[in-house]
Every structure is written in structure tokens, then in C-alpha cells.
Amino acid sequence: MINRRHDENAHRPTTIRAVPHPDELDARGIPISCPHCRARRDWxxxxxxxxxxxxxxxxxxxxxxxxxxxxxxxHFTAPEEEWGDFDTAMRALAFDGLLAGTTWD
Ligand SMILES: [Zn+2]
Structure with a gap:
């Protein structure tokens, strides 16, 4: 669970839940691909x-x-973890761009 504060005066933080999805997603019957790097899985x-x-x-x-x-x-079955801010959470989950283009075999 991630609490993201939009600004210092926000009355309460927005709760963001995150779950990794290593496989392809095909909500429309077509595998979703990243518009930026064309990745097709590992979301x-x-x-x-x-x-x-x-x-x-x-x-x-x-x-x-x-x-x-x-x-x-x-799909939300991952054990719940909590981070103070969104950027920390993305680094902890390795979704901060550092592993861009990495494939896991
Ligand atoms: Zn991408």
C-alpha cells in the first residue's frame, strides 16, 4: 500500500495499491504493449x-x-507492503525505470 500526497495541504493521502503482473495482459483480446518501449509483459x-x-x-x-x-x-494477492511515498515504492518494486528493457527468463 502506498500513500501518495498530492500536496502538503492534502487532507488525506490517496491510497494506491500495487500488484506486479509478470505475464501478458490482454483485456481486449490483444496483448497490451507499452506505448513507450513496446514491452509486452512484466507490469x-x-x-x-x-x-x-x-x-x-x-x-x-x-x-x-x-x-x-x-x-x-x-489479481491483488501480493502481501501488503507500505511505503511513505510513491517514488520510494517504485524504487522498492524496481519500477523506477532502472530495469527498462530488462527481460526475465
Ligand atoms: Zn515501457
Whole structure:
């Protein structure tokens, strides 16, 4: 679980839940690929309120309307961890762009 503060005066932080998804995603029957680096798997799914975002190893992140919160709940099985801020969480999960282009075999 990640708490992301938009600004110092925010009344309460936005809770972001993150779950790694090492395989391909094909919500539309077509494997989703990263618009930035063309990767086709090894995602981090982010749930913010009712929205699901996909983050790539290259640190590119986008809102994916085809992925619903229900889909996220189905895949959210990772043990819950908590980070103070989003950037720390992305570094801890190795989704800060450092491993861009890396493939795991
Ligand atoms: Zn990418």
C-alpha cells in the first residue's frame, strides 16, 4: 500500500495499491504493449480509487480503462507492503525505470 500526497495541504493521502503482473495482459483480446518501449509483459498494476493504471519497467505509466477495479481485485494477492511515498515504492518494486528493457527468463 502506498500513500501518495498530492500536496502538503492534502487532507488525506490517496491510497494506491500495487500488484506486479509478470505475464501478458490482454483485456481486449490483444496483448497490451507499452506505448513507450513496446514491452509486452512484466507490469505493475496500480489501483487508485476506481481506476487501474499500468506501469512498465521503463517507468511509463498510463490509465488503462479496459482494466477494471474488479480485475485488479482478482489479481491483488501480493502481501501488503507500505511505503511513505510513491517514488520510494517504485524504487522498492524496481519500477523506477532502472530495469527498462530488462527481460526475465
Ligand atoms: Zn515501457
Amino acid at each position: 505493475l498494476l496500480l489501483n487508485v480509487r476506481e481506476h487501474v493504471f499500468i506501469r512498465c519497467r521503463c517507468a511509463y505509466e498510463w490509465h488503462e480503462p479496459d482494466l477494471t477495479r474488479a480485475f485488479f481485485e482478482q
